[in-house]
Amino acid sequence: MAQQNTFGYTAAEREKAFIALYQQAFPAVAKYVSKMGGSFDEAKDVFQDALVSHYERSATTALELKIDEKAYLFGIAKNLWAKKFRENVLHSHVDTFETDLVDEIDAQPSGGKLMHYLETAGQKCMEMLKAFYYDNLPVKTIAGLFGFSGERSATVQRSLTYEDFLE
Amino acid sequence: MRTSLNEIKLIDGRIFNTNPPEDALLFDALLIINPELGQQLMWQQKAHAIVKQYSRKKLKAEIEAVHQELFHKPEYSSFRRRILGLFKKK
Numbered sequence: 001m002a003q004q005n006t007f008g009y010t011a012a013e014r015e016k017a018f019i020a021l022y023q024q025a026f027p028a029v030a031k032y033v034s035k036m037g038g039s040f041d042e043a044k045d046v047f048q049d050a051l052v053s054h055y056e057r058s059a060t061t062a063l064e065l066k067i068d069e070k071a072y073l074f075g076i077a078k079n080l081w082a083k084k085f086r087e088n089v090l091h092s093h094v095d096t097f098e099t100d101l102v103d104e105i106d107a108q109p110s111g112g113k114l115m116h117y118l119e120t121a122g123q124k125c126m127e128m129l130k131a132f133y134y135d136n137l138p139v140k141t142i143a144g145l146f147g148f149s150g151e152r153s154a155t156v157q158r159s160l161t162y163e164d165f166l167e
Numbered sequence: 168m169r170t171s172l173n174e175i176k177l178i179d180g181r182i183f184n185t186n187p188p189e190d191a192l193l194f195d196a197l198l199i200i201n202p203e204l205g206q207q208l209m210w211q212q213k214a215h216a217i218v219k220q221y222s223r224k225k226l227k228a229e230i231e232a233v234h235q236e237l238f239h240k241p242e243y244s245s246f247r248r249r250i251l252g253l254f255k256k257k
Contacts, residue, residue, distance in 0.1 A: 011229060018233040023246060027253075034253040043254075048230050055226060118221060126221050134222035137181065157216045159193070165212050 025073040050076035
């Protein structure tokens with residue numbers, strides 16, 4: 001996995017980045033959805049899913065191309081709008097256009113209970129796995145964020161946490 | 168039996184396609200002769216899906232908090248008016 005996350009390393013940095021993107025790109029999306037007869041909540045819904053998609057691509061892609069984020073977000077939101085509200089896929093979210101195992105987990109009766117458990121009892125473990133696998137942060141940064149003495153210590157801790165999680 | 172850290176690393180490499188070619192070949196050969204490895208791969212894929220689901224939920228909550236900030240804090244009132252003006256009934 002490449003480490004290209006451009007949204008910052010902390011929640012505060014991400015907040016700043018999302019506010020900027022909202023101000024730059026949401027007006028065009030809202031205008032489009034309004035023109036197509038959609039509501040404010042529908043515009044908000046597709047835009048937020050577009051932000052999630054953009055974040056995930058930014059965190060995992062190896063490409064360093066400087067993209068026009070406003071145009072990129074508008075394109076994703078427009079596609080999502082077409083999918084969700086013009087093809088009657090009312091409950092389609094960003095999850096459905098990326099083939100993964102999330103839907104399978106959602107469908108399992110224990111999925112909700114397991115997620116609730118992980119969000120409470122295993123929160124620190126999940127936050128660390130999120131930083132490593134989802135946010136794709138550099139190990140050195142993860143060490144700093146979670147209070148480890150160095151990269152080696154953070155790598156070992158992440159591996160042990162993951163091993164425990166698999167158990 | 169606990170999976171070794173090396174196995175976890177190798178399986179992660181398979182899932183994220185980051186194993187060097189020789190490890191990728193070795194892994195494919197091991198998959199054929201060791202059915203347990205296939206099971207382990209499946210569990211590790213599920214674990215990653217759970218991490219992704221958890222992370223996505225957290226990210227969506229952060230984005231929603233930003234939305235609430237922009238549509239409720241006084242310093243963003245002109246932005247708010249501009250957007251809400253687009254949805255006024257004509």
